[in-house]
Amino acid sequence: MTAASIRFDLNCSIQLTDLPLANRPAAAKAAGFDAVEFWWPFSSATPGDAEVDAFVRSINDAGVALVGLNFVDGLPEHRGFASVPDARQRFRDNVDIAVGIAEATGCRALNALYGNRIPGVDPRTQDELARENLVHAAAAADRIGAVVLLEALNSYESPDYPIVSAKAALDLIAELPAGNIRFLADLYHLARMDEDLPALIAAHASEFGHVQIADTPGRGAPGTGELDFAALLSGLVEHGYTGCIGAEYKGSASFAWLPELKGSQ
Template identity: 30%
Template sequence: MPRFAANLTMLFNEAPFLDRFALAAKAGFEGVEFLFPYEFEKMALRAELQRYGLTQVLHNLPAGDWARGERGIAILPDRIDEFRRSLASAIDYATALDCKQVNCLVGIAPDGVPDRVLRTTLVANLRLAASELGKHGIRLLIEPINRFDIPGFYLNTVGQAAAIIEEVGSDNLFIQCDLYHQQRTEGELIGTYKRYSDRIAHVQLADNPGRNEPGTGEINYPFVFDALEAAGYEGWIGCEYKPRTTTTEGLGWLGAERKRNRSADIIKIRS
């Protein structure tokens, strides 16, 4: 069965953030992820992880001024020093939380800056970040995001991310493949995964349309889970979706998936 990680930025947000670890564990999750840990004391986060036996699967690098609409600074030539400071902060938190993956949102392309300047800046920043994170045993990820939810975001497809990785030339740079974003941008979820599986280190899910829980839209997630397993994916699957009602009421898909896998295991044993 796939290993599912609760995204605590989006799930269980009926409760204060530090209370969500307990709720995730109670719901049967063994791993968690979230966007940004930086407003919380890292040892307080670590204590919650340890208290409930949870694995911190992933968090993001700082991404600029989120409230003002920034979605990353790695492509911005006038923010290189800030990017380096943010990298140090990400390493500090990731090591404290024993988090082995950090995602970099690369940013929205600003008007008036040539693409070659943005790309050169991005490649240099990612090369540095991959090297520094690698010294601590932490993977660096980059994530394609659909152009409808975040217009102007610099990476939209898995293929674009793979091309950046090739240019960076690091063996510590991987793709975070969010199936919701991929479905909105290009579809062909399994074919794309197989094509770039050597560079995809983390998968996230939500259904489309709506970015709600599996089973509420057009994506056949039982098929996707089976196909990922058959293709050899062994990583976590981050549950980064917006519950239609409450998180707990929307977890029927997870119970059904566990039941489906138990049935499959019984069939294997009997055969």
């Protein structure tokens, strides 16, 4: 894999939001993407069969691959439910549905956002539950050959989210007995945390389960901010990352950056 052959996917939960959800995969395909990802795309943690079937059909009919899907996340208020005691059964029930969607679409990366700290709840209680839930999710994902992703978020936008560095995420992953939990390297969040991105990529790129991008500081499209994506993507390739790069940025659905980063111009 060369820098010019990097495969990009579009996050259709943050982009193309002027369209009905079912129309977004086809619109992504028309814009030049062969793959898509979604946050949890339903209002319920346990949607009915008809909703699930319609979502799967929209992916398959568009001719795109689903490369990433969040477990129920409750964005933006909750930032996930893996560590939330009152949502234990909700999370577990959702795991089965998310894994079923992944099996039906060929998706092999499921993102388990950790969840915010809950006032009045001992952080140790939340951390213990998160470990149990992550291992549970990983066992379910392993049945279809999928991985569970763990993501660090920046504290400016998510002040109650406890995983706010690459080290915190990687250390937790190393402590867990499951062998199919990987780090989701969101370069936007990591840059906002003042991480040394080239050093992190050099040390851990081959361990990343997925990569997402947006420019800093505004979380806009690549080329609208400070990050040198050509260099960062070259580093990912050089140090062994072979997965998709998820475009997860805010603002207008402008994809002028895509051919340039693909190396086609």
